[in-house]
Amino acid sequence: MSRRCDLTGREPSFGNRVSHSHRRTSRRWDPNVQSKRYWFAEEGRWIRLTLSAKGIKTVDRIGVTAAVARIRTRGVRV
Numbered sequence: 432m433s434r435r436c437d438l439t440g441r442e443p444s445f446g447n448r449v450s451h452s453h454r455r456t457s458r459r460w461d462p463n464v465q466s467k468r469y470w471f472a473e474e475g476r477w478i479r480l481t482l483s484a485k486g487i488k489t490v491d492r493i494g495v496t497a498a499v500a501r502i503r504t505r506g507v508r509v
Contacts, residue, residue: 434461436483437502437509438490469495478509 435442441462447455463484471478473496480502482490490498499509 434464435481436462436464436486437480437507438482438486438498440505441483441485471495471499480509 443459443461445457445459448458449455464481466479466481467487468477468479502509
């Protein structure tokens, strides 16, 4: 599963781990991505979205229909 939010597009960021001796090795920061199920009344079915914590709050604020419309404008199949 890719660690990417369907709604906001958040994805992992990369950087370096720096040890006490200042030796650098690569690491990544994953977004807080959850799989969440919503009832999509327009099509009469459940949809499963992969959303970050901010994406879940956005869906709660704007509604499932508007969120799915935003996701579909980016070309993601729902």
